[in-house]
Amino acid sequence: MAFYEVKNVYKNFGTVKVLKGIDLTLDEGQVLAIIGSSGSGKTTLLRCLNFLEIPDKADIYLKGEEIFSIDKISADNSAQADDNDTPLSGECESVKYAQASQDASQSIQAQESNGKSKREKKVKPEKISKQMQKLIDSKRGHFGMVFQSFNLFPHFNVLKNVTLAAQLKYGASAPKGFKRWSKEEREKRAKAMAEIKEKAVALLNRVGLGEKLKSYPCELSGGQQQRVAIARALILQPDILCFDEPTSALDPELTREVLKVIRDLKKDGHTMIVVTHEMQFAKKVADKVIFMADGVVEEEGTPSQVFDNPVSEKTKAFLAESEKSIDEE
Amino acid sequence: MSFADVNIQFLDAAKYTLGLFFLTLVIAIPLGVVVCACAMSRFRPVKWIANTFIWIIRGTPLMLQVIVVMYGPGLIFDMPMKDRFLAALIAFSINYAAYFAEIYRGGIMAMPKGQYEAGKVLGMSKASVNGLVIFPQVVKKITPAMGNEVITLVKDTSIANIIALPEIILTAKGIVATYAIIWPLFYTGVFYLAMSGLLTLFFKWLEKRTNYYKA
Numbered sequence A: 001m002a003f004y005e006v007k008n009v010y011k012n013f014g015t016v017k018v019l020k021g022i023d024l025t026l027d028e029g030q031v032l033a034i035i036g037s038s039g040s041g042k043t044t045l046l047r048c049l050n051f052l053e054i055p056d057k058a059d060i061y062l063k064g065e066e067i068f069s070i071d072k073i074s075a076d077n078s079a080q081a082d083d084n085d086t087p088l089s090g091e092c093e094s095v096k097y098a099q100a101s102q103d104a105s106q107s108i109q110a111q112e113s114n115g116k117s118k119r120e121k122k123v124k125p126e127k128i129s130k131q132m133q134k135l136i137d138s139k140r141g142h143f144g145m146v147f148q149s150f151n152l153f154p155h156f157n158v159l160k161n162v163t164l165a166a167q168l169k170y171g172a173s174a175p176k177g178f179k180r181w182s183k184e185e186r187e188k189r190a191k192a193m194a195e196i197k198e199k200a201v202a203l204l205n206r207v208g209l210g211e212k213l214k215s216y217p218c219e220l221s222g223g224q225q226q227r228v229a230i231a232r233a234l235i236l237q238p239d240i241l242c243f244d245e246p247t248s249a250l251d252p253e254l255t256r257e258v259l260k261v262i263r264d265l266k267k268d269g270h271t272m273i274v275v276t277h278e279m280q281f282a283k284k285v286a287d288k289v290i291f292m293a294d295g296v297v298e299e300e301g302t303p304s305q306v307f308d309n310p311v312s313e314k315t316k317a318f319l320a321e322s323e324k325s326i327d328e329e
Numbered sequence B: 001m002s003f004a005d006v007n008i009q010f011l012d013a014a015k016y017t018l019g020l021f022f023l024t025l026v027i028a029i030p031l032g033v034v035v036c037a038c039a040m041s042r043f044r045p046v047k048w049i050a051n052t053f054i055w056i057i058r059g060t061p062l063m064l065q066v067i068v069v070m071y072g073p074g075l076i077f078d079m080p081m082k083d084r085f086l087a088a089l090i091a092f093s094i095n096y097a098a099y100f101a102e103i104y105r106g107g108i109m110a111m112p113k114g115q116y117e118a119g120k121v122l123g124m125s126k127a128s129v130n131g132l133v134i135f136p137q138v139v140k141k142i143t144p145a146m147g148n149e150v151i152t153l154v155k156d157t158s159i160a161n162i163i164a165l166p167e168i169i170l171t172a173k174g175i176v177a178t179y180a181i182i183w184p185l186f187y188t189g190v191f192y193l194a195m196s197g198l199l200t201l202f203f204k205w206l207e208k209r210t211n212y213y214k215a
Helices: A042-049 A072-083 A090-105 A108-113 A130-142 A158-173 A183-206 A222-234 A252-267 A279-285 A303-308 A313-323 B003-039 B044-059 B062-077 B084-109 B113-121 B126-163 B168-179 B183-209
Strands: A004-013 A016-026 A031-036 A057-062 A065-071 A143-146 A240-244 A271-275 A288-293 A296-301
Touching: A004 A042, A016 A042, A016 A288, A016 A296, A031 A042, A031 A279, A042 A240, A042 A271, A057 A072, A065 A072, A065 A130, A130 A143, A143 A222, A143 B113, A158 A183, A158 A222, A158 B126, A183 A222, A222 A240, A222 A252, A252 A271, A252 A279, A279 A303, A279 A313, A288 A303, A288 A313, A296 A303, A296 A313, B003 B044, B003 B084, B003 B126, B003 B168, B003 B183, B044 B084, B062 B084, B062 B126, B084 B126, B113 B126, B126 B168, B126 B183, B168 B183
Parallel strands: A031 A271, A031 A288, A143 A240, A240 A271
Antiparallel strands: A004 A016, A004 A057, A057 A065, A288 A296
16 A cells, blocks of 8 residues: 555535545655646645645545545435435535535534535635544644745744744643643753754754744745745654645745755655646656646646646646747737 | 912822723723634624624713713612722723724734644644734734724723713813813823823834834
8 A cells, every 4th residue: 555545535615616536645755746727626635635624525544544534425415315305416416515514513614605605715614523623633743734825933933933833742742730840851841842942953954044043034035934834844744745836926046945945855755745836846856746627636647647648638738838938829 | 279289189180090091901901802702703692792792882982881880770770880980990991892802803813824724734732823823923913003092091081070080181170160270171181191102102112022023
């Protein structure tokens, strides 16, 4: 079995079907590039894999072990079958799904999405049950995420941005309550904090920001901020590091410095999933490329298969479009 | 009545003005957090009650609210309000809590979603995200609006003169009526200017202190 395997990812936002059954596999140390036009569901897929969105249906395996499995769709369908005697037709299926889940959980999302809502973007986050929350919290550590807009904490300096999560994680495993720390505990704690700091400094050196430890994010360029974000994700030692269009907010020069860091991470053996519009990067660095269109994997394979010998018409059209220069219009 | 006598009387009256001012802040700042939490609650009835409360408080004059708190209990429940200062304090605290709640809410809503998501993917607990990431940034965001509101509060304390709380304006009105001189009433402005001037400096300092980063 592959290192990481994802099967049957479905996600609807209200009545809009964003992901319609995505499968992907990834071996350890590989880099997967996901390409495709805007609105094809690339980012939603990545957010589902990071549990920022809960997929409606998905089976996720890591190192041969099932870490997450959900199937809201067939659960709702069976609930529907019980109290619904109108025949199913393809067109109204999704609406019924919304109604069924509304009956079941009275979720805010379902109410908002019922009918043809024009405010799809404003669909409120669905209520997550405590059980589900616990499950995804426990699995989150497997994945790291780097955002398009960096999302650094602006009020902390670079070093604190990187150390914060690791320190909190250590704190969570430390004894709780108002019990006074014993001397050994205090020393152990101080040592752990110092180790985290050391590790953060090493990581920041790794991404070329060893000199900026005390700077605040607003004092850095976009490329530097993104590299801090990469270090911040790495300190938790995720099994898989995800990048959501990491260079889309950067100019070509800054893009290069960020992509160079990602390439170096590959050399270190990090497993990564990169949603990107940088075709050259996908071609050169990725071991595997997925082209997504309309919520399905339209084409997948090695970079040479996808870029040089695409099978699907949509892929061909997309690649041709992306290589076109403006004066050819 | 000499200039010095007027000053002495005003300084004596200032203890009501300042007392009302500081105690209102001490009560309204945390009370606003509660109101804000209710207004942002996912539980609809609570949200509805909080929003109705804010609508009523912001939608009626503070002067009317002071009068209602002062005379309402006596007229409705036959339990007359004995302490004028307490009545003013209750009305002011409720009023300012509603305004502060809206300022807090604005500050929280202005936080980019990405900050919550970054905390989430880093495995931080909800409490950690709110306390370490969101709260400090919200404080910085709302400082100018809070400064505005707090300076307004200094001047609003004069509204308590409607229930005969002997603060600066009422004292001045008393002098005007007793000694047939008008200038003390104008002179109250100097006291309010001094107080709001100090607050302006304080908030400038606070803004500067949190200016080590830009959001």
